[in-house]
């Protein structure tokens with residue numbers, strides 16, 4: 001990593017950017033196309049104060065020089081890093097305003113957080129990270145949620161972590177989170193944070209499934225029966241008007257009044273859930289988010305065609321309203337992740 005002054009190597013010379021007037025180390029980063037390579041004059045004292053990792057690197061340079069001192073001719077080569085992000089890090093650590101042309105979207109903020117974590121200087125960047133996270137567009141894709149989680153965790157931004165993880169639990173599908181391990185940045189997300197998020201998503205889905213089951217129990221508890229209107233032929237299952245005397249298709253004169261019973265209501269409830277793509281809940285919960293589940297529950301009432309003598313007080317309608325209330329409560333009760341305390 002330590003090299004002789006080499007910013008003019010390979011036929012390409014990047015201009016030295018003096019970040020500190022009394023800088024005593026040249027840092028070179030040659031990664032990507034030569035026109036993106038950069039060279040900075042930095043202060044080993046400043047970098048050593050904010051970063052134990054840089055302190056260790058500079059101690060190694062002193063030993064290499066055999067002089068007990070680091071001179072401006074000393075050169076540190078960090079060619080494995082992104083020149084743009086490393087420049088941003090050095091600018092902030094030398095109390096300079098970061099370049100305005102760097103768009104700090106969630107991916108960039110997460111990439112910089114990984115770099116800061118590598119060089120043990122996340123705490124020095126924390127004020128800037130709060131500013132960047134506060135001004136970045138809200139996450140929309142699963143990856144953007146992951147970048148926001150990663151950055152807020154590494155920068156220890158507790159409030160942002162709690163907020164964005166609660167949104168992630170509500171808006172992400174379990175299957176999309178599972179793909180994070182293939183992402184070159186998200187593989188740095190600590191396993192404990194990942195497990196905590198997945199556990200919260202699974203717990204929320206379990207509660208939604210319980211809400212659906214609770215309403216089945218609710219229907220079983222109401223034994224009242226009501227007239228539905230119409231007469232039914234028990235041979236062919238056809239429904240006829242109340243005035244009908246015979247099912248002409250079967251020549252059956254034993255027609256019975258249709259009745260809204262607990263069993264009938266449970267059947268209608270399950271049909272309505274299926275029409276809203278909510279059945280069976282165990283399969284649905286694997287392929288949709290909490291908010292998608294809640295939106296489908298919201299559509300159940302409009303799909304009900306049930307009309308009986310109880311009118312609006314039919315337990316079927318009351319049960320669907322109860323389901324909406326319970327699901328809204330479940331959504332509102334979702335809590336985000338907590339720093340260093342995944343549970």
Ligand SMILES: [Zn+2]
Nearest residue numbers: 233236247250
């Ligand atoms: Zn019939």
Ligand SMILES: [Zn+2]
Nearest residue numbers: 260308314316
């Ligand atoms: Zn009814």
